[in-house]
Amino acid sequence: AVVSTQSTGETARAELDPSDGGEVGCGELGSAEDRQPGAGSEEDRQVKKQPEHIVREYGLRSKHEEVQETESDTVEEEDVLAVVQDDETCSIYNVVGPEELHEAKKVEIGKLKEFEVFEVVPDTGKKKISTRWVVTRKSDGTVKARLVARGFEESTEWPTNSPTVNKFAVRVLLGLTTTPGWNLRSIDVTSAFLQSGEIGRDVFINPPREFRKPGHVWKLKKTLYGLADASRSWYFTISNALQEVCYLSRIDRTTFYGKDEAGTLIGMMCIHVDDVLVCGTNVFFDRIKPAIKMFKLGKVESSSFIYLGWEVKKRGEEIVISQESYAKMAREDMLEALQKITAPLAAEEVSGEVEEVMRRCIGKLTWLSTQTCPQYSFALLDITTKKPWTGREVKALRKIVKGVHANQIVFRALSWDQVSLKVYADASLGNLDGHKSGSGFVVYISDGEVSNLVAYSCSRVKRVVKSVFSAELYAVSEALNFCVMLRIFFGDILGRLPPISVFTDSR
DSSP states (O other), X not given: OOEEEOTTSSOEEEOOOTTBTTBOOOOOOOOGGGOOTTOSOHHHHHHHTSOHHHHHHHOOOOGXXXXXXXXXXXXXXXXXXXXXXXXXXXXXXOOOOHHHHHHHHHHHHHHHHHTTOEEEEEOOSOOEEOEEXXXXXXXXXXXXXXXXXXXXXXXXXXXXXXXXXXXXHHHHHHHHHTSTTOEEEEEEETTGGGGSOBOOSOOEEOXXXXXXXXXXXXXXXXXXXXXXXXXXXXXXHHHHHHTXXXXXXXXXXXXXXXXXXXXXXXXXXXEETTEEEEEEOHHHHHHHXXXXXXXXXXXXXXXXXXXXXXXXXXETTEEEEEOHHHHHXXXXXXXXXXXXXXXXXXXXXXXXXXXXXXXXXXXXXXXXHHHTOGGGXXXXXXXHTOSSOBHHHHHHHHHHHHTOOOOEEEEOOOOGXXXXXXXXXXXXEEEEXXXXXXXXXXXXXXXXXXXXXXXXXXXXXXXXOOSHHHHHHHHHHHHHHHHHHHHHHHHHHHSSOOOEEEEOSOO
């Protein structure tokens, strides 16, 4: 759900009908006192579900109560969509005042002009894409407005995918950071999509009402937020710039590295959309500076920062990552949600309401388990493979939630000319619901004395296994398959292929 506010700030509109291509639309302002309790369609009931102060203050109405409007007053593409934040129980609407809103719009249009995103051209009747203002109030109280194209109105006959960084690559980078003489930087690129290259096709958009010139439209010169290929265009822009001064990994297309004349690694860089993580010597930072300076940068942090939801801290000669803040917040939210539901008997199937709460909790736990807390992986696998859920699964989930705490993953300095890959694989036969089997592995990079975590996995065996030996063999083969890929990755950046050692408890 979203609250939609006209650019004048005089009215607020809301619509809860997602039937228009999944897009949230707009209804008309009205008096809440005029509503008939208990009557109306599903849309009426949805409006009644909104927080009481929102209904009272903004007079939300369903489509059946819309006031007939003239064409000039119809809600058009420049209406504001205030971002909604979900707190598990109700929607909290970030509604801003008209002066704040107008100023935020001016700032955003200034960025569009600064980066030469569009040009004003005569309207010759060609197909145009509508736009929306997406507004949010940031944690520091400032208001940010972003003009977003409704990209779904444009056909997508061209590639729209773009790579994102792999977690193992980031862990390798953090391990390299502990090398004596290396530095670590987290760099944020401001308005990244607006700094991408030429769009390569004709795209016309309807300008916002406040900045509209009669008889003219905007022709995009660069991709705008909301276009299907916006992320892809930005990736190739920054990738092409960095490949002028760095090498691109064959395994992870968001990882770049540099070497000196002797072929020794001097730095590594990972890119996740507009978040850049760099480590290396001063020589490497000097080398990439011209490529990075091509873009307008935001915050640059070093000793303590958040990257991909990880809290990264430098502790002496070590690098430590954790999710302490998220784990604490998630535990409180999950405990509160689970306390509000009534668990059925052990063998009784859960209701739809209980299942929804369980799904939300499992989503939070899965994020923790795949990032920094592998200890929850198998317990979650055991619950998620059981269907339908009963009171037993509710009890098991509560037990997991009560024990939630954050891990600290520590990266220490290695002798990189002597490293090898060590992988520990294991599996069990028929230990999951329906006589399915589970398997998993953990991969470390080690120099014989110190080992740093690279990757881990826990999943269901995706083929028929009829013995413990075959289940264990499957786990080893999956681990080796992953390690062979890692070996090539390390071969690129280190210049040598590290040996692989596999450990399993099966004879």
